[in-house]
Amino acid sequence: MVEISHNIEIHNLSTWFGSKKILRDITCYFRDNSVTAIMGPSGCGKSTLLRTLNRLNDLVPSFRREGVVLFRGQDIYKPGSSVYELRKRIGMVFQKPNPFPMSVRDNIMYGPKLHGVKDDNELDKIVEDSLKRAALWDEVKDELDQPAPNLSGGQQQRLCIARALSVDPPVLLMDEPVSSLDPLSAGKIEELIVELKKDYTIILVTHNVQQAFRVSDEAAFLYLGELVEFNSTKKIAVAPQDERTEAFITGRIG
Amino acid sequence: MSDEGQSIFSNRFLFLREWITNVKQSRRHLADFLFKAALTAIVVIIIAPFFLIVFQVASIGFWQVFGTGRGQGIEFFLTFPGVGLEGGIRNAIVGTVELVVLASAVGIPLSVLGAVYINEYARSGLVRNIVEFTSDVLAGIPSIVIGAFGFTFLASFLNLGMGVLAGSLTLAFMMIPTVLRTTQEALRAVPMSLREGSLALGATKWSTTWNVTMRAAFPGLVTGVLLAIGRIMGETAPLIFTAGNSLSVPTELVGSGSWVASIPYTIWAYISDPREYLQAKAHGAALGLMLMVLAVTVVANLISRKVTRRLV
Numbered sequence A: 001m002v003e004i005s006h007n008i009e010i011h012n013l014s015t016w017f018g019s020k021k022i023l024r025d026i027t028c029y030f031r032d033n034s035v036t037a038i039m040g041p042s043g044c045g046k047s048t049l050l051r052t053l054n055r056l057n058d059l060v061p062s063f064r065r066e067g068v069v070l071f072r073g074q075d076i077y078k079p080g081s082s083v084y085e086l087r088k089r090i091g092m093v094f095q096k097p098n099p100f101p102m103s104v105r106d107n108i109m110y111g112p113k114l115h116g117v118k119d120d121n122e123l124d125k126i127v128e129d130s131l132k133r134a135a136l137w138d139e140v141k142d143e144l145d146q147p148a149p150n151l152s153g154g155q156q157q158r159l160c161i162a163r164a165l166s167v168d169p170p171v172l173l174m175d176e177p178v179s180s181l182d183p184l185s186a187g188k189i190e191e192l193i194v195e196l197k198k199d200y201t202i203i204l205v206t207h208n209v210q211q212a213f214r215v216s217d218e219a220a221f222l223y224l225g226e227l228v229e230f231n232s233t234k235k236i237a238v239a240p241q242d243e244r245t246e247a248f249i250t251g252r253i254g
Numbered sequence B: 001m002s003d004e005g006q007s008i009f010s011n012r013f014l015f016l017r018e019w020i021t022n023v024k025q026s027r028r029h030l031a032d033f034l035f036k037a038a039l040t041a042i043v044v045i046i047i048a049p050f051f052l053i054v055f056q057v058a059s060i061g062f063w064q065v066f067g068t069g070r071g072q073g074i075e076f077f078l079t080f081p082g083v084g085l086e087g088g089i090r091n092a093i094v095g096t097v098e099l100v101v102l103a104s105a106v107g108i109p110l111s112v113l114g115a116v117y118i119n120e121y122a123r124s125g126l127v128r129n130i131v132e133f134t135s136d137v138l139a140g141i142p143s144i145v146i147g148a149f150g151f152t153f154l155a156s157f158l159n160l161g162m163g164v165l166a167g168s169l170t171l172a173f174m175m176i177p178t179v180l181r182t183t184q185e186a187l188r189a190v191p192m193s194l195r196e197g198s199l200a201l202g203a204t205k206w207s208t209t210w211n212v213t214m215r216a217a218f219p220g221l222v223t224g225v226l227l228a229i230g231r232i233m234g235e236t237a238p239l240i241f242t243a244g245n246s247l248s249v250p251t252e253l254v255g256s257g258s259w260v261a262s263i264p265y266t267i268w269a270y271i272s273d274p275r276e277y278l279q280a281k282a283h284g285a286a287l288g289l290m291l292m293v294l295a296v297t298v299v300a301n302l303i304s305r306k307v308t309r310r311l312v
């Protein structure tokens, strides 16, 4: 087997919902401490790929998978491996902000409490750290006990990022995290993503080419469930190898 | 020449047409007016019963509830009926509270957990369909039939006898459809992404359901519960054969000491009684019951309004 050098690697992954084949024989890896963008037109399987990495697709009864997903060298679908432990190590941020209906503080403490942190001082520290890392602390430090759904959309999304960071996952999955936000909030979150890659492996799904070019180091182009191109973002931006990639980044498809 | 003739003809024709149009229009106006009048009458008929009921209950029962004389006002609610039913209705107030609390203690957990099961856990649509179908049918069964069932099944077959236990269990049957369906509704309104947010943090299904889904659905759930409580508070039919009656408060859960009065039953008994002075007491009790149900409904509305503001 190849030497393990990345947090997440995928070998010959295919997935189905019922009889519909969604992902077709995908092999790639995600480099640590960098942002990998997964781009492609709507419906090409970007979300499906992301949700296969933290086994969220297991919730769909008709979901079926072939191939291997490795997290730090371990097959995440191996019988007996803990899905809870996996999801603790692989955080996720969703397309629409989904703060829990509880206070800002309780949103952040939810994960750590779940995984056994009981000490109040430690929890307070986690709340502050996570919010600081998500660049939200200054805005909400006096409103920690306010209901999280009262925050603005952009703040809610940064809260969701902070919530994902609260259990200290090495990997962060982001599924079009700014597509429901106004440009200003979107810009803030893009900056945040670039900042966060120092400490995390970030996999960012987007159908916005410009965004992918702005924030990512590597990029994958997914088309009709097929991994058409996977390369450094610079190379893809300057000289795409496949004509479908070129068509997509010049706006002719998607 | 032919040009001119034609224009005269068409002028005349135009005039005629205008005249016809006018008649048609005024007819249309008349029809419009009559229709509006009929609608107004319908609206009056629709709202009249409410005002008439309030008028009746208040005109006969007002002083019983708000007066300051002997046996009136707060004293009416705090004293037992006593000899010749000359006292207050404390037995009925306490009875209704006990019946509702017991019915809720049984009916709410059953219906809420049932809704959680079919909404969050049941894989097969069959289970869900069966539960939904039966609870919808149960909701449509006349309350007197539920009462008869309570008597036959609980009081006789299970040998509970009449009393607070059989009465409240019968009321619990009546609560189940309302609470189950409103809870389901509330759970269904919780976005899938909220559940996924919790699961993606490594939470178990159970923790997600309890800490996130139920929490988000809670205000809607409370609304349903309060509506159901408001409804069973006023039910007489299910209690006639199951709760018995009492001039004091129950001292045991089953057996003859468990017979219990309730406000609706007391209203029915007093109004059917030939003694004139019981009419004021009956309507006073009715006024008290209406205020209690109103309070419950207002609280339910406040909470549901708060939900819609908070959840979106």
Ligand SMILES: Nc1ncnc2c1ncn2[C@@H]1O[C@H](COP(=O)(O)OP(=O)(O)O)[C@@H](O)[C@H]1O
Pocket: A017, A022, A040, A041, A042, A043, A044, A045, A046, A047, A048, A049, A060
């Ligand atoms: N839960 C599901 N059940 C069945 N089909 C699904 C499900 N989720 C997604 N799909 C299908 O999988 C395909 C890819 O969807 P998705 O991964 O969400 O695309 P993208 O995120 O690239 O827009 C779509 O055709 C979609 O209809």
Ligand SMILES: [Mg+2]
Pocket: A046, A047, A048, A175
């Ligand atoms: Mg998607």
